[in-house]
Amino acid sequence: MKLEGFPLTATNINVLDASAPTLPAFLDVPQTASYLGVHTALVYREIRAGRLQAVKIGAKVLRISREALEQYIKTQTTAYLQEQEGRAS
Structure with missing residues (x-):
């Protein structure tokens, strides 16, 4: 995976934090989906699988x-990098 020609490795992953908006x-779920660039589904x-922690407020609000x-x-990201390293070996 590359980010604008910048290879994503374990040593430079923190570069993403510097450019990320506050x-x-x-x-909420739509904001999270938008930030990640994925569908709300x-x-x-x-969340259902337990990989992303969420707080339920009231009956329907997450x-x-x-x-x-x-x-x-x-x-x-760590899982992806480990998978890529495993394929390279």
Whole structure:
């Protein structure tokens, strides 16, 4: 995976944090999906699978904390990089 010609490796993954916009403390599902560049259905699926932590407020409102989203991104990126390293071996 490349980001504008910049190879994504374990040593330069933190570069993404510097260019990322400041997130609010909590995001709703559409905001999370927009930030990740995915459909809302994927966000709901990741929450149901337990890979993305969410807080349920009331009967229907879900919120994802900034920390939970950052952890999800780090976990998914680490898994992707390990998978790529495994294929290269």
